[in-house]
Amino acid sequence: MPFPRGKKPSVTAGSKIPKLLGKGMENQEEGPQVKRSSSSPQGAPKKRTAFVDITNAHKVHISLPGTKKSSLKKTQKKKATTSVSDKNEANLKKSESVSSESPEEKQRGVEESPVEELVVVEAVPPRELPPHLRRPQIPEEFDIDAQHQDDPTLTAQYAKEIFDYLKAREEKFILSDYMSIQPSLNAGMRAILVDWLVEVQENFELNHETLYLAVKVTDHFLSTAPVIRENLQLIGSTAMLIASKFEERCPPCVDDFLYVCDDAYKREEVIAMETSILQALAFDINIPIPYRFLRRYAKCVSASMETLTLARYVCELSLQEMDLVPERGSLLASACLLLALVTKELGGWTPILVFHSGYGVSELAPVVRRLHSMLTSPPDDKLMAVRSKYTHKVFFEVATIPTVDLETLEGALK
Template sequence: MAPTRLASKPIGVNENFNGIMTNGITTRSKQMATLKTYKESLKVTNKRKADSPLKDMTAKRAAFGDITNAFNKSCATNDKDKVTAVKKVTVESKVLPTVKNIKPQTAVLNGKSSKAKQLQRVATNAIESVQKHFVKDPPKPVATRAQNGILKHIERKSLGKENCQNNSQTSVKSGSDVSGEPSLYLTALENISPIDVTKEECKTISEKLNKVNLDDSVNRSLDEETESPHRVPDGIVDFDKENWNDPFQVSHYAMDIFNYLRSRERLFPIDDYLQRMKGITSWMRALLVDWMVEVQESFELNHETLYLAVKLVDLFFTRSTKTQPEKDHLTKEELQLLGASALFIASKFDERIPPLIDDFLYICDGAYTLGQMLKMEMNILRVIDFDLGIPLSYRFLRRYARCARVSMPTLTLARFVLEQCLLEYGLLGHSDSKMAAAALYIALRMKSLGTWTPTLQYYTGYKLQDILPIVLEQNAALHKKPKSAISTVRNKYSHTIFFEVAKVPLIDNSALSS
């Protein structure tokens, strides 16, 4: 187990207040004096407050936060520059409209005297000069996206009505916004030239536009689907229908989820990788998996974490031995490092509060350094292409058992069969969904609870003939003589918490085949 961590001393708590809380006081005078000192300390002017970060410091960026919140002093604009910029904009905004409104005072300068004519020419030249420098091309009004959508909707309606009366008159160019630029929201109807539209087409377009309804109430809600959920064949218990209104069961997509997981199984094949390796045997792998089960039990990790970690080990061996030269393959001294790193990755993927990397270094008894484990973690993720959404037999088993309404002791027995088969190197080539179905079938026969039902056949997608070869292999693994070196799984499921399912009598292959 990981060493116990001691809580650090609280920060920001007054020492006198700590003394009151820990040591206690004997007299009222001491209490008042101590409390007076504590109150005076709260009035200190130099007491630090929870202010924002200092302006000359770089603010720390939170994970997945805004990447632009770092404060760069060299790139920041001084306050004086900001004020000056604002003043410039203000002056320009005042000058432009004033120039537009200037008119020659013809009522006063009516040309009766030469002086008046000269003043008139000076005023006119001044106006032209100002307009030449400041008033070049007045900017066109640019509408927002929301305004564009509203205007286009109005224009399309007017287009459908006006074109039916006169095809030559158009109000606005199709497929462009108010500013004349091509629109980003071009639709199929907007791409039609108004001139090419006939009266019949105009009528069809207008009818389609009138049928457009943005009211979301016309869509069918999930509550209405309770009357007609996914249909199942006759004679099969519809587990999803009974939990259709339970949001935690996600019965609306549960079938699709597990069908998707079954389709992904072909992406993670595991072959006979030990033939390409020297110095590592199936017995060494069984020892490693047994140790990983012990770690899962000691750290109280989820079973999904264990299954994912074992899958990562096998996938790493399968893919790395194909791409790397034989001299770069893992040695038996690095097997424990591989198992600990795989558990570390799986914990961060499946656990709410995963153990720290120091905990995994501790369970390895200091055999590896921090740098070695981090390097192995990166190597595993690189080899599996960072794809951790691997279908697991444990998840399939839980789904099959729930749909068949299997009791908890029977499900635990199936888990024991499945977990014991993790040690078997010869069963790695089978898919996880078939392994889960075979383990459940063995548990049902060991408990004398019947055979493979049509309900199980529907939810698993396998007939008894499809899983029977795997059933016989798993049963043969259960009949092997227990070895003390790899007895963690049997000892684990011999406890009362797991209903002592490891002590249930085994059955022969003849009983499974019938």
């Protein structure tokens, strides 16, 4: 069961890692906030005008020594009175000259005055945006965000564009089978590491997005250069630390990950590995993960929480499979959802799913067959973290649901 941070529970037999967050969390409370002064040490901030060319705020009035403020005010008042009287006199002379004109002169002046013509300004049509800036047109029957337009937290008007952007970014993060450049590692060691990361995520009560991102960061780092076997757990725990900083509101600290590694590494080694991973990934860790796509696609068919959890179970099991590493996250999420829908007898791949995912059944069929083979194969006794996690009632015990038979699955794929 998950545990609160800052307390060290007893280590249970058979557990791969101690059920504890590390030391050093109890002294991380922030001190009292100090109110900052609104003025500078030299005094109140100086006033300045934003538009000195159209205001008189920039004009400085210099007073001579010994001049009193009252005399200055009287001078300004006298000038203002004089200017007003001058204007009144000029207006009076103008009105007298106009009244002295004869009716014939007034009529002649009206006739000689030019008549202003009305200028009709034609409306300019709006400039057409380039294709990559145009908002996607969503048919009404496929608009799954229309009901959430009044909720600003869901950004319904941008949801389709956001996931199209994430799907386009997948091209940058496509991996291949990198085990050929890792002489000290193999697919079994990677699967054990992923199984351990699942247990860490559960013990620290981290988001599932953190787990998926940690696995992605680990794979991308391992694809850059060969590493020794002794540093594999250091890489995985550091990748989880980076993912926690990216996804969590209150991420675990370095000491927590040192504890779950049973103090096999030093603090300086974790920090040095964090620097190496970030440099290898060029500090771009916003990697599209299948978990986000899975929740989006499940919304298209209004899938129940049990159906979504079944698809999440299949997707989390796939993290351990080395041959599924090259697959795009959106494609893997679509295949997991299709397998869950067939297992729950909820139909196949509908047109609305084709519209939002961009994949047809023919593109999903090879991955769905691979996932079905993964579920029906005998489980490895060393890799039980995911299966035991999803046998809990919190996850609707979806790990105990019988796998759909191959004949029914092939019928749905046709």
